[in-house]
Amino acid sequence: xSATASMLEARPARAGHRLSRLATRLRETxxxxxxxxxxxxxxxFAAIWQLGATSARWLGHPVPVLSNLPPPTAVLTTWxxxxxxxxxxxxxxxxxVRVGGGFAAAVIAGVPFGLAMAMSRRLRGIVFPVFxxxxxxxxxxxxxxxxxxxxxxxLSIDFVIFLGAFYPIVxxxxxxxxxxxxxxxxxxxxxxxxxxxxxxRLVFRAVLPSTLVGxxxxxxxxxxxxxxxEMISGGGSSGSSGGGLGFFIWSSYVGxxxxxxxxxxxxxxxAGYLSxxxxxxxxxxxLPWLEASA
Amino acid sequence: MSLGASPARGALRIERAVKAYGRDxxxxxxxxxxxxxxxxxxxxxxxxxxxxxxxxxxNAIAGFHSLxxxxxxxxxxxxxxxxxxxxxxxxxxxxxxxxxxxxxxxxNLDNVAFGPIVQGTLSxxxxxxKARGLLADAGLxxxxxxxxxxxxxxxxxxxxxxxxxxxxPAVLLLDEPYRALDALTKSVMHESLLELYVRNRLTVFFITxxxxxxxxxxxxxxxxxxxxxxxxxxxDVDLPYPRTYDVMGERRYRDLVxxxxxxxxxxxxxxxxxxxxxxxx
Numbered sequence: 036x037s038a039t040a041s042m043l044e045a046r047p048a049r050a051g052h053r054l055s056r057l058a059t060r061l062r063e064t065x066x067x068x069x070x071x072x073x074x075x076x077x078x079x080f081a082a083i084w085q086l087g088a089t090s091a092r093w094l095g096h097p098v099p100v101l102s103n104l105p106p107p108t109a110v111l112t113t114w115x116x117x118x119x120x121x122x123x124x125x126x127x128x129x130x131x132v133r134v135g136g137g138f139a140a141a142v143i144a145g146v147p148f149g150l151a152m153a154m155s156r157r158l159r160g161i162v163f164p165v166f167x168x169x170x171x172x173x174x175x176x177x178x179x180x181x182x183x184x185x186x187x188x189x190l191s192i193d194f195v196i197f198l199g200a201f202y203p204i205v206x207x208x209x210x211x212x213x214x215x216x217x218x219x220x221x222x223x224x225x226x227x228x229x230x231x232x233x234x235x236r237l238v239f240r241a242v243l244p245s246t247l248v249g250x251x252x253x254x255x256x257x258x259x260x261x262x263x264x265e266m267i268s269g270g271g272s273s274g275s276s277g278g279g280l281g282f283f284i285w286s287s288y289v290g291x292x293x294x295x296x297x298x299x300x301x302x303x304x305x306a307g308y309l310s311x312x313x314x315x316x317x318x319x320x321x322l323p324w325l326e327a328s329a
Numbered sequence: 330m331s332l333g334a335s336p337a338r339g340a341l342r343i344e345r346a347v348k349a350y351g352r353d354x355x356x357x358x359x360x361x362x363x364x365x366x367x368x369x370x371x372x373x374x375x376x377x378x379x380x381x382x383x384x385x386x387x388n389a390i391a392g393f394h395s396l397x398x399x400x401x402x403x404x405x406x407x408x409x410x411x412x413x414x415x416x417x418x419x420x421x422x423x424x425x426x427x428x429x430x431x432x433x434x435x436x437n438l439d440n441v442a443f444g445p446i447v448q449g450t451l452s453x454x455x456x457x458x459k460a461r462g463l464l465a466d467a468g469l470x471x472x473x474x475x476x477x478x479x480x481x482x483x484x485x486x487x488x489x490x491x492x493x494x495x496x497x498p499a500v501l502l503l504d505e506p507y508r509a510l511d512a513l514t515k516s517v518m519h520e521s522l523l524e525l526y527v528r529n530r531l532t533v534f535f536i537t538x539x540x541x542x543x544x545x546x547x548x549x550x551x552x553x554x555x556x557x558x559x560x561x562x563x564x565d566v567d568l569p570y571p572r573t574y575d576v577m578g579e580r581r582y583r584d585l586v587x588x589x590x591x592x593x594x595x596x597x598x599x600x601x602x603x604x605x606x607x608x609x610x
Contacts, residue, residue, distance in 0.1 A: 221391070221418075221424065221426075225419070225422065226443055226496055227420045228447040324435075324478060
């Protein structure tokens with residue numbers, strides 16, 4: 036708790052600095068050369084897609100693969116209709132709640148678990164072999180078992196998401212602790228720090244950067260897992276809008292609405308990007324010393 | 330000595346210290362039959378070929394590992410020795426490491442304030458006030474609110490020494506603290522260390538390879554043999570403190586450096602000859 040308190044204390048002094056930095060960054064991203072290149076890249080990508088998808092009309096015969104796609108204009112039109120529908124946003128919400136729940140559970144369980152293994156060689160010796168045995172099993176392979184284990188389908192989806200996020204978090208916490216400079220602990224001991232102090236003020240802090248890396252990796256995996264789990268589990272009792280973005284794509288496929296499939300795909304891409312970006316913002320906030328050295 | 334009466338604490342007595350590494354088959358003696366005294370309030374500089382076991386000795390004094398034989402006393406109190414293989418780690422002896430060990434996630438001010446806070450001897454606010462005062466005394470007032478990563482390596486070393494002084498240690502254990510610094514920064518470090526030393530008059534146990542540094546800083550310089558490490562020669566540096574860089578022009582200074590160079594060179598050659606068989610520690 037007081038770890039957070041000390042970070043909060045450090046912040047006001049840096050607020051002005053942070054704001055001016057934000058302004059510079061904004062200017063850099065909007066008029067920089069790399070930004071221009073990114074825009075050109077998006078434009079060329081969309082143009083090739085549009086031309087390829089409509090090739091049957093303007094070229095006389097369809098270009099292989101590309102012509103099977105709905106053109107970006109059709110995708111945008113469909114998207115324009117969908118954003119006005121509650122069901123579409125409900126799919127977003129459903130997936131976000133699942134990812135958030137499974138991910139939060141993985142953080143809550145994984146960080147202390149990793150720290151405990153880092154602090155106690157004995158615990159690590161006992162637990163780690165089982166961990167390593169279970170880790171290679173892909174989260175999706177757990178789906179049937181999870182459905183049997185857990186009383187509701189919702190819980191089984193959450194569980195599979197949890198598994199996807201749990202392993203990278205634990206491994207990164209452990210890796211961060213192993214990579215810690217032992218001299219920091221020696222110096223803290225010689226200044227009279229107790230074992231608890233060393234854990235709270237040193238190990239916990241030293242492990243934060245890699246923990247956040249693990250969380251970043253995990254959040255990506257949770258989106259992969261949630262989509263697949265939703266495709267398997269279906270819409271549930273609340274119909275086509277109750278199944279999250281994964282089921283949204285699946286039902287679009289079954290219903291033959293190809294532009295809608297693409298909308299679903301882009302939506303998941305956006306969702307993953309947004310959660311990853313939120314996590315990085317959080318990281319910058321909790322790791323002012325890394326931001327300072329960057 | 331120009332510093333007046335010697336302080337009441339900080340005298341080290343190292344007697345027949347032995348420390349070996351490795352298993353029975355391939356045991357390497359790092360320290361063997363090593364005896365010398367460090368008087369309270371003196372800067373004792375230990376020089377010797379690299380890998381000779383100087384750091385092993387320092388770590389034993391700090392309490393980071395045990396001795397296999399012999400004993401170390403601090404002010405007639407047994408730190409480690411027979412029946413007490415390892416000294417307890419305590420803030421009366423603080424180590425400053427080779428490449429610096431400031432906590433990267435703490436600002437420089439909070440790094441300095443760390444000791445009394447975890448010991449519970451000062452409140453957080455009081456510790457920060459004291460740290461602010463010490464940093465200002467050392468001319469480091471401008472570096473309080475930035476992180477070590479934003480601070481130059483020379484300033485980091487000075488802050489680390491201030492962090493050690495914050496705990497009122499009896500002995501400061503410095504393990505080649507200025508090794509990676511350029512010559513200019515080093516000279517600034519030396520003068521600032523001497524300044525702090527003259528003001529605080531604590532015992533300093535200083536390990537280095539740099540013989541100019543050794544003679545410039547040390548009241549006595551202990552030249553170690555190649556592994557296993559034991560004193561080969563002890564030079565009495567009878568140049569008065571406070572010293573400035575002018576001292577380097579004096580004949581006595583140059584003679585002492587020459588004497589130390591000769592002694593170290595012999596050992597370095599010996600270490601080089603056996604180096605292939607034993608490898609670095």
